[in-house]
Amino acid sequence: MKSLVAEEIVKVYQEGGSRVEALRGISLALAPSEIVILEGPSGSGKTTFMSVAGCLLSPTSGRLSVEGQGVDFSRPKDMVRVRRESIGFVFQSFNLFPALTVLENVLYALQIRGKLTPEYEREARTILEQIGLGHRLDFIPARLSGGEKQRVAIARALSGGSRILFADEPTANLDSHVGLEVLGILRRLAKEEGRSVLVATHDPAVRTIADRVVRMRDGCLVEGENG
Ligand SMILES: Nc1ncnc2c1ncn2[C@@H]1O[C@H](COP(=O)(O)OP(=O)(O)OP(=O)(O)O)[C@@H](O)[C@H]1O
Ligand SMILES: [Mg+2]
Numbered sequence: 001m002k003s004l005v006a007e008e009i010v011k012v013y014q015e016g017g018s019r020v021e022a023l024r025g026i027s028l029a030l031a032p033s034e035i036v037i038l039e040g041p042s043g044s045g046k047t048t049f050m051s052v053a054g055c056l057l058s059p060t061s062g063r064l065s066v067e068g069q070g071v072d073f074s075r076p077k078d079m080v081r082v083r084r085e086s087i088g089f090v091f092q093s094f095n096l097f098p099a100l101t102v103l104e105n106v107l108y109a110l111q112i113r114g115k116l117t118p119e120y121e122r123e124a125r126t127i128l129e130q131i132g133l134g135h136r137l138d139f140i141p142a143r144l145s146g147g148e149k150q151r152v153a154i155a156r157a158l159s160g161g162s163r164i165l166f167a168d169e170p171t172a173n174l175d176s177h178v179g180l181e182v183l184g185i186l187r188r189l190a191k192e193e194g195r196s197v198l199v200a201t202h203d204p205a206v207r208t209i210a211d212r213v214v215r216m217r218d219g220c221l222v223e224g225e226n227g
Contacts, residue, residue, distance in 0.1 A: 001068055003086075003164055003196040004030040006053050009062035011045075011219075022048040023059065024219040030164065030196040035187065035209055038200040040216030046200035049216070050166045053198070054087050055079040067163065084113040088157030090167040094149045096141040096156075102128065103137040106156045115160040124159040131155050131185055147178030154185060158195070165189065167199045171206060183209050 011023040022045045038046050051057035058073035066086050072078040096105050106124045110116045131151045141149055171179035187209040190197045215223050
């Protein structure tokens with residue numbers, strides 16, 4: 001079974017007099033363990049697509065199913081449920097809480113999702129250790145390197161059992177060697193734990209971990225549609 005299937009996703013941003021057709025019918029499926037790279041020029045719709053597929057934004061039209069269940073975009077509660085149960089999102093800007101420690105950043109995210117159980121807390125600590133942050137649990141973000149912050153964002157996105165991970169430009173702010181380290185982590189999470197990973201990027205280094213590369217232009221997929 002595919003972990004995520006998006007069909008004919010259309011998104012039109014309409015603000016005042018202006019109208020932007022950001023997505024013009026995108027169909028894409030992700031399988032468990034699969035790493036898919038989303039490439040394309042600035043403004044081609046990568047972040048918009050990941051926001052819709054990640055249930056952060058409702059599309060103008062189109063269908064999405066996540067882990068076998070259709071998402072009802074007319075019900076915000078349904079979007080929240082899918083996000084909580086299945087999806088982790090790593091934003092380019094990390095979005096860490098500056099006053100919270102590494103561990104607190106991850107646990108607070110679990111709490112927001114109603115998942116602060118002893119089991120998930122144990123799992124979160126394990127993820128933080130696996131990702132190489134076991135010795136940084138009590139640090140606040142200001143005391144971390146760029147790569148460490150990025151790893152906290154990944155650990156947070158993965159906590160709570162998320163089977164599908166979206167990463168928007170995960171290496172953009174990192175030195176190349178730290179970027180490679182982050183890519184290694186994404187690869188391991190997909191190949192050893194069966195998570196599905198979709199990465200939007202301009203960074204050619206990310207291709208080294210890809211099972212499949214799809215390219216967007218002007219809101220359309222221009223190659224490698226659905227594999
Ligand atoms: N909230 C919004 N309101 C109106 N238009 C938007 C909004 N967000 C994005 N857009 C427009 O939608 C189009 C796609 O934007 P999007 O951010 O998805 O592109 P992108 O491929 O992620 O670009 P980048 O590589 O620069 O991150 C652009 O023309 C953008 O200006
Ligand atoms: Mg973007």
